[in-house]
Structure formats: structure tokens, C-alpha cells
Amino acid sequence: MTDDLPFHSLTQLSGMLARGATSSRAIVEACLARIAAHDGKLHAFVDVYADDARRLADAADLERRAGVVRGPLHGLPIALKDLLELEGRQTTAGSQGWLGRISDHTATCVTNLVAAGMIPLGKTHLVEFAFGGWGRNEPMGAPWNPWDLERHRVAGGSSSGSGVAVAAGLVPAAIGSDTGGSVRIPAALCGITGLKTTYGLVSLHGAVPLSTLLDSIGPLARTVEDCALLTSAMAGRALALPTARAHGARIAVLPREQFPDGIDEGVVRARDESVAVLRAQGAELIEIHAPLDFADIAARLGRLLAAEAYALRGAYAEDDARPMDPWVRKRILGGKGIAAAAFIQEVSAMREAQAAFAAWMRDWDALLTPMLPITATPLTEVDEATSPLASFTRAVNYMGACALALPAGFAADGLPVSVQLVGAAYAEDTLTRLGRAFQAATEWHRARPRGL
Numbered sequence: 001m002t003d004d005l006p007f008h009s010l011t012q013l014s015g016m017l018a019r020g021a022t023s024s025r026a027i028v029e030a031c032l033a034r035i036a037a038h039d040g041k042l043h044a045f046v047d048v049y050a051d052d053a054r055r056l057a058d059a060a061d062l063e064r065r066a067g068v069v070r071g072p073l074h075g076l077p078i079a080l081k082d083l084l085e086l087e088g089r090q091t092t093a094g095s096q097g098w099l100g101r102i103s104d105h106t107a108t109c110v111t112n113l114v115a116a117g118m119i120p121l122g123k124t125h126l127v128e129f130a131f132g133g134w135g136r137n138e139p140m141g142a143p144w145n146p147w148d149l150e151r152h153r154v155a156g157g158s159s160s161g162s163g164v165a166v167a168a169g170l171v172p173a174a175i176g177s178d179t180g181g182s183v184r185i186p187a188a189l190c191g192i193t194g195l196k197t198t199y200g201l202v203s204l205h206g207a208v209p210l211s212t213l214l215d216s217i218g219p220l221a222r223t224v225e226d227c228a229l230l231t232s233a234m235a236g237r238a239l240a241l242p243t244a245r246a247h248g249a250r251i252a253v254l255p256r257e258q259f260p261d262g263i264d265e266g267v268v269r270a271r272d273e274s275v276a277v278l279r280a281q282g283a284e285l286i287e288i289h290a291p292l293d294f295a296d297i298a299a300r301l302g303r304l305l306a307a308e309a310y311a312l313r314g315a316y317a318e319d320d321a322r323p324m325d326p327w328v329r330k331r332i333l334g335g336k337g338i339a340a341a342a343f344i345q346e347v348s349a350m351r352e353a354q355a356a357f358a359a360w361m362r363d364w365d366a367l368l369t370p371m372l373p374i375t376a377t378p379l380t381e382v383d384e385a386t387s388p389l390a391s392f393t394r395a396v397n398y399m400g401a402c403a404l405a406l407p408a409g410f411a412a413d414g415l416p417v418s419v420q421l422v423g424a425a426y427a428e429d430t431l432t433r434l435g436r437a438f439q440a441a442t443e444w445h446r447a448r449p450r451g452l
Contacts, residue, residue, distance in 0.1 A: 010076050024058075028077055029057075043141050044079075044124055045124055047089065053077060060117060071233075078118045079122055079166075081123070081162050082094060103206075110175075124159070124164075125141070129210060129313055129332075130182060131305070132328060133393075135160035142154065145167075146167050146449040153378050154379055159176025161174075164186075166190070169452060175218075178197075178218050179305065181196075183219075187371075189389075191416030191449075193407065195231055197216045197217065197231055202216065203217075224438075225439075243433060246282055247283065250283070250363065250364050257289075268370070270409040271368070275368065278434070278438060285368065290369075297399075300398065301394045306334045314333070366430065402422070402427055408444055
């Protein structure tokens with residue numbers, strides 16, 4: 001059915017276009033129809049570029065009929081987190097006070113996606129200035145996790161709208177950013193795949209910053225293969241995919257004693273089952289204590305984020321006349337008292353930790369951890385003074401690594417759970433190889449929310 005087109009992977013849609021089984025216009029129209037039908041409730045999109053998307057789809061179909069195909073992403077729609085500048089379009093970075101702010105340039109990663117033939121479908125909601133992991137945004141509204149249409153549950157942050165848009169079949173893929181988990185958290189809570197890229201792999205030019213030290217741009221999609229294609233395109237690399245292979249890989253497995261208190265047993269079960277899947281694929285998995293103090297890392301990264309956020313947005317946050325999410329304001333103002341000497345010491349400590357972690361990772365192809373300790377919390381039960389969703393994510397940014405969020409089952413409450421594969425810096429190809437092997441042996445990434 002045409003309505004199902006947005007639930008297909010980019011790779012599947014690309015094959016359908018090549019066979020003449022569908023058209024770019026049909027794919028775009030299916031996405032627009034689903035947005036019109038469902039986004040009033042789900043609140044994933046800030047803006048939808050319906051007319052431009054139709055024109056670009058028609059142009060892509062004309063090019064294809066003329067034998068001009070730019071690659072596997074040509075003629076496929078993409079949603080953009082609303083902190084990516086797009087010339088002539090509004091970019092709010094999730095801030096109500098930035099409504100009507102028109103970009104005068106385009107982010108490099110978006111330029112590269114368009115060069116690959118992709119069609120920007122619109123911009124998605126996020127936590128204000130990308131500073132939060134729950135997915136709440138008091139002034140602009142919180143996207144609705146599509147796995148529970150009866151009760152408003154968080155979609156995770158800060159790339160909340162991107163996660164919802166893909167999971168609900170409003171678009172086949174979306175772009176997010178990840179500073180402490182902001183691609184992987186929404187991917188996990190929404191039951192899709194997300195890739196946190198190595199810092200510097202994808203240009204940050206034209207992405208409204210939260211942290212110049214820690215920001216990264218990454219994809220949210222249905223499959224690892226789609227994430228790899230999007231990452232390659234954004235980075236300006238050739239669109240080549242490693243084979244799906246886990247045989248011979250050495251994977252460290254984070255032991256339970258390094259899990260936080262209160263972890264959902266469904267998460268633990270998914271971790272154990274994922275270990276079994278990868279072993280059956282021929283990988284060697286060894287449970288070993290990782291050299292990571294997750295609580296200390298989270299605190300250190302939090303100080304770095306607060307200091308940079310205050311440097312960037314302090315004057316804005318101190319203006320009480322400006323509408324602002326109260327918890328984002330509180331986090332930004334928390335950086336005011338961090339002295340320059342303390343900040344420099346924290347950066348130095350981070351560099352030392354990165355070197356030590358890189359040395360440890362030389363013995364491993366990847367580190368397997370749970371993705372999140374809990375499932376999607378009802379919006380009314382969120383405690384913004386806590387950050388449990390970042391329990392396993394912040395360490396990856398702090399260590400300068402890359403990581404892949406993989407759907408791995410469902411908890412007892414019927415909500416998605418995921419596992420995380422962590423790689424050394426610039427090990428995206430290795431993670432792609434392992435992740436594709438995992439998804440070749442599982443079906444979790446094919447699940448879709450009931451009622452959608």
C-alpha cells in the first residue's frame with residue numbers, strides 16, 4: 001500500500017525506485033499524507049515543506065527517467081532536526097523566542113544530503129537548544145512517543161521529533177545531533193536505529209551548537225544500512241557499505257555490576273539475548289569490566305556542557321522576559337559559576353580519559369552495553385532534576401567514541417528496549433558491519449507502533 005511507503009527503509013525505497021515500482025513523488029505524497037493524518041497528535045514537525053518537497057520529487061523523477069541517478073539516496077525524503085540551518089527557512093533550535101529566525105546559510109551536512117539527491121521534507125522538534133535528554137520542551141511542546149497512543153510518553157531528547165517522525169512512519173529517516181545521547185536516546189525509546197558519529201566525522205558548520213567540544217551529527221532510521229548511507233553522504237564520503245559480518249569479532253560486554261540501580265529487567269534480558277545473537281553469528285563476546293566510571297563521567301560532561309551552554313546562551317537565559325523552558329534555563333545558568341581554570345582542567349581530564357579509553361579499545365571491535373536503563377516515561381512523571389536516560393550514553397561522547405543504538409526487543413510494558421554497540425573513534429565501519437549482522441538475524445527493527 002502507498003500508505004506504507006514511509007515505513008520502508010531507504011534501501012528498500014531506493015530499490016523500488018530503481019525497479020520503477022514507485023516514484024519519488026509517490027513516496028513524498030505518502031509521507032505528507034501521514035503527517036497530515038498523525039502529526040497533529042504526535043507533534044514531530046515544526047515545519048513541513050510540502051510544496052518544495054513535491055517539486056524536488058518531480059525533479060528527481062525527471063532525472064531518473066533521463067538516466068541521471070546520483071546514488072542510492074536520490075529522490076528520497078529526509079527530515080531535519082530544527083537546529084540545522086537551511087537557507088531561507090526558519091531555524092528555531094527548539095526555542096520559542098527564535099520563531100521567525102530565517103537562516104542565511106545551509107548546514108554542510110544538509111548541503112551534502114541534497115547533493116546526494118535527498119529531499120528535505122521539513123524540520124523536527126527538539127529540546128530547547130538541544131539541552132536535555134527527556135524530550136520535553138515546555139514552550140514549544142513535547143513530541144508524543146508513538147508506542148503509546150493513549151498516554152503521552154516522552155520520546156527522548158534532544159532529537160525527539162526526529163525519533164517520532166521515523167518511528168511513526170511520517171518519514172523514512174531523519175537527522176539528529178548527539179552531545180550526550182541525543183540521537184541514541186530517541187532512537188531507543190522509539191524503537192528505531194540511531195548512529196552517534198565520531199566527533200568531527202560530519203561537519204558541524206551550520207548546526208546551532210550546544211557544545212563545540214562534544215556535538216556530533218547523526219542519523220535516525222529503520223536500519224543500520226540506512227544509517228551508514230546517510231552518514232557517508234553527510235560526511236561527503238563514497239557511499240560504500242561494509243559487509244554484514246560478525247564472525248571473528250571481539251566484543252566486550254559490560255557486566256551487570258556496572259549497570260545503574262533500578263534498571264528494567266526487560267533491558268537486561270534484551271542485553272543477554274543480544275549477546276546470544278552475536279555469538280551465534282560467530283563473534284567472541286567476553287564480559288569484562290570496562291574502564292568507565294559512568295557516574296563520574298556524567299558529572300564531568302555535565303560541567304563541560306553547562307560551561308559551554310552558558311558561554312553561548314547565557315545572556316539569553318538571563319533575560320527573564322524571553323520565553324524559555326525552565327529546566328533548560330536552569331541548566332544553562334548552572335554554567336555561570338564554572339571558572340575558566342576549572343573548565344580547562346576538565347577539558348584536560350577528558351583528553352586523558354579519551355587516550356586511555358582508545359588504548360583499551362585496541363583489544364576490542366566493540367563494547368556492548370544496554371542502550372537505556374528504562375523505557376519511555378509518561379510525560380507527567382518526568383523528573384527533570386535527574387538524567388537516567390543518559391546513564392550509558394554520556395560516556396561515549398566524553399570518550400570521543402562512536403556508538404550504534406539497535407532495537408533489541410520489548411519490556412514487560414510493551415515499550416521498546418535497545419542495546420548499544422560502542423566503537424573506538426572513527427570505527428563507524430566496524431559498527432556498521434556488526435550492526436548489519438545483528439539486524440540480519442533479528443526482526444526488532446521491523447516492528448511498528450500499533451495503530452499507526
